[in-house]
Structure formats: C-alpha cells, structure tokens
Amino acid sequence: MRFLLVEDSDDLAASVASRLAMDGHGVDRAATLAEAREFLESAPYDLILLDISMPDGDGRDFLARERGARRETPVIMMTASASVGDRVSTLDQGADDYITKPFDFAELQARCRAVLRRHAGAADSRRHYAGFIFDALSATITVGDELRELRARELRLLEILLSRPGQTFSKPHLIDRLFSFDEEVSDNAIEVYVGRLRRKLDGSGARLETLRGVGYRLIPE
Numbered sequence: 001m002r003f004l005l006v007e008d009s010d011d012l013a014a015s016v017a018s019r020l021a022m023d024g025h026g027v028d029r030a031a032t033l034a035e036a037r038e039f040l041e042s043a044p045y046d047l048i049l050l051d052i053s054m055p056d057g058d059g060r061d062f063l064a065r066e067r068g069a070r071r072e073t074p075v076i077m078m079t080a081s082a083s084v085g086d087r088v089s090t091l092d093q094g095a096d097d098y099i100t101k102p103f104d105f106a107e108l109q110a111r112c113r114a115v116l117r118r119h120a121g122a123a124d125s126r127r128h129y130a131g132f133i134f135d136a137l138s139a140t141i142t143v144g145d146e147l148r149e150l151r152a153r154e155l156r157l158l159e160i161l162l163s164r165p166g167q168t169f170s171k172p173h174l175i176d177r178l179f180s181f182d183e184e185v186s187d188n189a190i191e192v193y194v195g196r197l198r199r200k201l202d203g204s205g206a207r208l209e210t211l212r213g214v215g216y217r218l219i220p221e
Contacts, residue, residue, distance in 0.1 A: 001046035001116065001156060002026040002177050006036045006062075007078065008055050012101075016049065017180075019105045020112075024152025026180040032056045040066075043176055045073055047112060052079045052090070060093055067094035074119045076111055078103075113137065120163065127162055130220040131205030134158060143204045153178055154197045161208070161218040170215040190216075 003025050007013040010031075017027040028043070030036035033054050039045075052059040063075055077090045077098040090098050096115045099108055113136065127134045133142040136159060139150045150158065160169060160177055171190050178193075179185050194216055198208045205221050 001159065002043070002180070003028070003112075004036060004039055004045045004048045005029045006033065006048065006050045006054065006059065008032065008051065008053075016105070016108070019109070021180075022152065023109065024154075024156040024178070026176075026178055026183065028180045028182070033059070033062050036062065040071075040073075043181075046177070047116060048073055048075045049108075049112075050075055050077050050095075052077055052081070060090060063090075063095060064093050074115045076108075076115060129162060129165065129206060129218075132201065134162060141200060141204075143201070146203075148200050150200060151196070153193050154200065157193050157197055158218075161216070165218050168211055168215040168217045174216070 003020060005013055005016055005020075005027055007016065007029065008031050013029045013031070017029055020027050028039050028045075030039050033056050036048075036050075050059045050063060054062075059077060063077070066073070066075070074096045075094070077095045078101060079086065079090070079098060080101045081087075087098055096118070097111050099111055117136075127136075131143065135141070136155065139152075139155050141148050141150060141158070156178055157174065160174065174190050175185055179189075194208060194210065201208060207219055207221050209217050209219055211217065
C-alpha cells in the first residue's frame with residue numbers, strides 16, 4: 001500500500017517510514033500540512049498517518065477539510081495527548097483511528113492493518129480466492145496443504161490485485177502503489193515481483209495474467 005506520513009519530527013518520521021517500508025509499503029513523508037496537500041494533489045494514497053501538532057497548523061483542521069471535500073482516504077491520527085476528550089473529538093471529525101505518542105511500532109502496524117481491513121470491508125486478515133487462502137497478517141498463502149510465505153512487496157502486490165479481481169492494473173499504477181517518490185525503481189521491478197508472486201500461486205486455481213502493453217490482472221484459471 002502507499003502511505004502518506006505527515007510528521008514534522010525528522011527522527012520519528014524516519015523511524016516510522018523505515019518500519020513501514022520493511023512491510024513493503026511505499027511511504028511519502030510530508031513535514032508540513034502544505035506539503036501534505038501537495039502530495040495529495042499529485043498521487044492517490046491508501047492511508048494517511050497524520051500528526052495533530054504541525055508547524056503550520058492543526059492536523060484536525062486538515063482532516064476536517066479533507067472530509068469536508070468528501071475525500072475518504074483512511075486517516076490515523078498521531079497525538080501526544082492522552083485526553084479522552086481529544087481522542088473522541090478526533091474520531092468525531094472523521095479520523096478512522098488514533099495512536100498516542102510515544103507508541104510501539106508493532107501497535108502502529110496492527111492499527112494500519114485494521115484500518116485498511118475495515119476500509120476494504122473485511123472482517124479479518126484472511127481472504128479465500130480461486131483455490132488459495134491469503135492471510136495478510138501472517139504474510140502467507142495456503143495452496144492445498146502447503147503454506148507459502150510472501151515477501152513484503154509480494155504481499156502488497158497480491159493485496160492490490162485481490163482488491164479488484166479481474167481488473168487490469170497498469171505498470172505505472174502498481175509502481176505508484178508499491179513505491180514512494182524517493183525510491184529508485186528499475187524498469188523491470190514490477191515484472192520481478194509479478195514473477196515471484198506467480199510462482200507462489202502455482203498449483204492454485206488462480207492465474208496472474210500479463211496483458212502486454214496494458215498491465216496485470218488476477219483471474220481464476
């Protein structure tokens with residue numbers, strides 16, 4: 001997934017971005033709310049991690065404007081306040097979740113997964129499709145009795161393809177979803193991950209199809 005991290009602390013932003021990148025997410029970091037608006041105008045995001053106290057304004061006002069414009073990208077607010085009132089008002093303004101600083105990275109990762117599942121309408125982390133079971137939480141697929149582990153970007157690629165089975169995703173779209181602006185992406189990067197994922201799906205009832213010059217799609221055999 002592609003995340004927008006809106007955080008003015010360089011150290012915290014670097015730590016969060018590094019941890020999320022290890023999970024295979026593309027992460028763009030905005031150090032101000034103005035930068036966040038520029039990022040949102042230039043690319044779609046699957047999740048926004050938004051600090052409340054920013055140097056050029058209040059993250060809650062930023063959130064209210066986003067929701068007022070009917071933009072529904074999930075938002076997790078990051079706050080140093082443990083006040084129940086602050087948390088309640090943040091959720092009432094349209095935040096999907098919140099996390100209090102300082103936080104454990106494992107908790108942040110779990111909250112990200114939970115928000116993304118809710119946004120996709122999924123009750124748990126498992127998805128059954130065309131003869132295999134995909135578990136995003138354990139980063140595995142099960143084909144028959146065989147459990148196969150997925151690397152981080154194989155996992156994220158499968159999540160994207162499974163979000164709309166049968167739909168064709170272009171290479172530029174997949175690059176935008178899997179990598180951040182700061183990452184250098186080789187010309188054949190998507191082909192490499194598609195090839196790896198295709199091998200992991202071998203023996204299931206699913207086919208990862210390449211449509212030359214168009215893109216990729218996941219379909220039943």
